[in-house]
Amino acid sequence: MELTPSRRTLLTAGLVGTAAAATPLIAPTAALASPVPQTDPFTLGVASGDPWPESVILWTRLATDPLAADGRGGMSQASHELRWEVASDRRFTKVVARGRATARPQHGHAVHVEARGLRPGRQYWYRFRLGRHVSPTGRTRTAPARNDMPSSLTMAFASCAHWEQGYFSAYRRLADERPDLVVHLGDYQYEYAGAASGTVRTHEGPETTTLAGYRQRHAQYKTDPDLQAAHAAAPWLVTWDDHELDNNWADSIPENEAERPGFLARREAAFRAYYENMPLRRSSAPKGYDMQLYRRLQWGKLATFHMMDTRQYRSNQACGDGWDTDCTEAGSARRTITGTAQEAWLLDGFSRSRARWDLLGQQVFFAERDREQGPSKTVSMDGWDGYTASRQRITDGWIEAGVRNPVVLTGDVHTHWANELKADYDDPTGRSVGTELVTSSITSGGDGSDSAIGSYPWQAWNPHIKFQNALRGYVSTVITPDAMDVSFRCLPQVRERGAQAFTRARFVVEDRDPTLHLVEDNPIDVVRQSPARQVAETMALEDEL
Template sequence: MHSPSNDATATTLGRRGLLGLGAGVLGALSLGDRALAGPAASARPSGYPFTLGVASGEPRPDSVVIWTRLASEPLADDGFGGMPARDFASKWQVAEDERFSVVVRAGAARTGPEVGHSVHVEVDGLRPNREYWYRFRLGTELSPVGRTRTAPDPAQSIASMSFAFASCQSFGQGWFTPYEHMVQDDPDVVLFLGDYIYCQPAGPVAYPGSPVASRILAPPRRCETLGDFRARYATYKTDPHLQEAHRLLPWSVTIDDNEIENDLWNDPDPAAVERRRAGYQAYWENMPLSPAQRPVGATMPGSFRRLRYGTLATFHMIDSRQFRTQPPTAVCAPEERPDGYCPDVLNPASSILGDEQEAWLLDGLSSSGTTWNVLGNQIAFTQRDADGRLLPPEERDLGGGWDRYVADRQTILDHLVADDIRNLVIVTGDSHRNWVLDTPRDYRTWDATVPPVCTEFMVTSITSGGERNPDPRYAPQKSTPHLLYRDQSHGYGLTRLTPAEMRTDYRAVSTIWAPTSTVDTISSWVVHPDRPGASRA
């Protein structure tokens, strides 16, 4: 713990912030401001370098990651954002107040073209459960001022906390209006559950004459190279609502498939490996992730990790893409079983998490010691229907979800039952709809009198799918007694946790085809930590 009086004069990068940095960077940091006088630091971009804003993420009791990416021409087709092909040293500060009268941490971080001129600083020595303000400086240019908040001490008993969860934002299909309301709701943390960008050139071409035709992607083609991916992220980050949500709220992010390739898996083909290398690199460069999470080749370390909020909640952020085996087919009409499954999806050799991550998750669910376990999950976990053949085609295989890996899912469900874990709630992205599902303990058993083992809240898209009617569907059917709710609005989930209950509100915006919107809570649900299953609030 550091006192404000001592921290105000400190010029230091936190211990974690040094991870992954080269010897030249360490030498520059040890010299303080004198190191900023060299040629790399004195060179200046041709315009304002902080066009992509600032962000924070990975809140811990004593640390948080702060991020920016230098780009004077953010949509430059080569992906370098108009920056010269040289290193720059950006100063940074973290303070207890918005005016920066009490600076508690400060330092300098060197960046260059090999990381897309992104800056990732994991600032430690902070106080738990406290609001902080941060900013960057390059020469005489100051970044926007960001706000963030650390997590409570793991032993601290807290009365409540809130989180928002969201997924699936297609830049060309609408303005990101849900974020203007998420900022006003002011959650403690945002869980983004995948499809932050779309590598495909999805856009208003599917909606001739739509008012979002001005939202043009860079590059105007499928992303193939690292430069393409960098330009695509820069396009998305020009959205003002997204920038504000990053500036004012800490995020924890997880990757799905469309950031790299539709239906992504651990494909050993050399072309697929090279695509993952470029996609993971660009993803890390543009997210508030730590230096230690910088990709190594075609892998990204630390993709599954935990956040803890006192004794109230443990968030298990998983990676269902990087380690999965080849997805078996989910549509096989001649071979379909009576329950609608293809035989291949029942193969116990198929894995969605990989052995290491699965063991990590099971152990963490049993040992968290918190009132709530929350699983941050990219793709549909709970089986849709007792007879999969009854589902409409668009719902047969939501996002290549856990229905393709039935054995892995059953391992988790069996573990919940064996260890009497009743406090798990799953929050999921990908489907472009809101769903509330009570998860049965066994995919072969659909007895509505048997209590569920957990509840899954799937969240709709920010914009993906384009403007549409909400189309709410409330009534469970005979073959879906566990399916409590569904709608196809656009928006996000907002959850408030207390020791007694979890309340989840589905927040729906009035439009994504205008730069601003109104918002309504269209459905609310409550779960209790000792009794799996959701009920209407």
């Protein structure tokens, strides 16, 4: 299993509790003497992530009062020693690994256990204990052996879960599918202060700018039972977008220029809280205001996931960060959305890949998306359209490397899209060279709206766009050596908890054929909005991004 080593050293030697040995990295004297909380400390659930053939990361964070304003989750300044165990059966009659990990206050009482010595391509269950308290049970899976070709991989991906704009029923439906792997593409939480009215439920506290605030916000999201179910259902592979820190941030530049003084301190706080609350390996541990999230995960010979970060290293958005017409600056070869080091890493990964499918897990719209008909182009400066030289170098890189099946996985825009990628978007008749699958949001934007396939007006002058839908949901895939089966899963509403999911559209991408084949079309049984109204709603959503 390949995971790119961090380009930075760790913040401290004891930042992550590890299962390499039964003893924690820092002596547990205080932990052994600390009284066990009287109330349940496992209110935030459990999670696993970054699966390798023989190990996986197990996560939990102790909190008896998750919404405490100081970000401590109701915990004291004492450390606590947890016991963990992994079993090959749900009832834990066959425990295959166990150990101890210390939850320390300086790390938000979070633990990241590297459970080693597991068998490749196997399903496992795990849990934690603290005194008489037992955590919920999580289900996880190791990746196949490096040279194995598994018959299939079920993978779901999601993004954009705004607490205030709906219930996380889509996470529950995703969990019900019991995928092998969940990929989360960012906007896991939103930084905004609680709205005064007009929301389904309300953020606790002001806009997040401090470590205490980010810890509190992550904890609030983690209290949601549907999100907890999704984490407990499968290992996650995560990356962030903008709202984990600040809307539309770019490198050291905040959304509002007046907030630039002190922004790096805010960035450091957000990164630290993100790491504390995600099932990530040591290589992703932050050092100050830097944190390397781009990394590579191999699923046998079937698939390679190139997880990317298009926020931390990007040039500032050109011509503002909204939509602009014929922005010359956007095409500058000096501009980058990945940074030079990450771009080199990605191109090297293409040249080395022998996988049947190469999947780029990243944040923002990759294909060209022109919202105005005519010779001029009006595109979003926040997506790859604002960094066209970067996009061309990445696209040329997978073409030159002979990547067999490149697929870009995208979030951010709160709507489902399916696109064929071109080497030259000015030549719409040219061959397609890859595929982009874009997931809608879990809740961001509220209930959304349905539309008939092919009715979205922009498709007339963006013929590489094959599908668009503004209902909430996620994308579920089944990847085999011969094809990638893609289901765009949608919910009719998110303002009330418990909505059921249905497949709005299903496409197949065949091996060595980077085109989208529609095999299923299931319109929702509601009154449809006019295309003009749907476009207006989509534009309003994207103005909020």
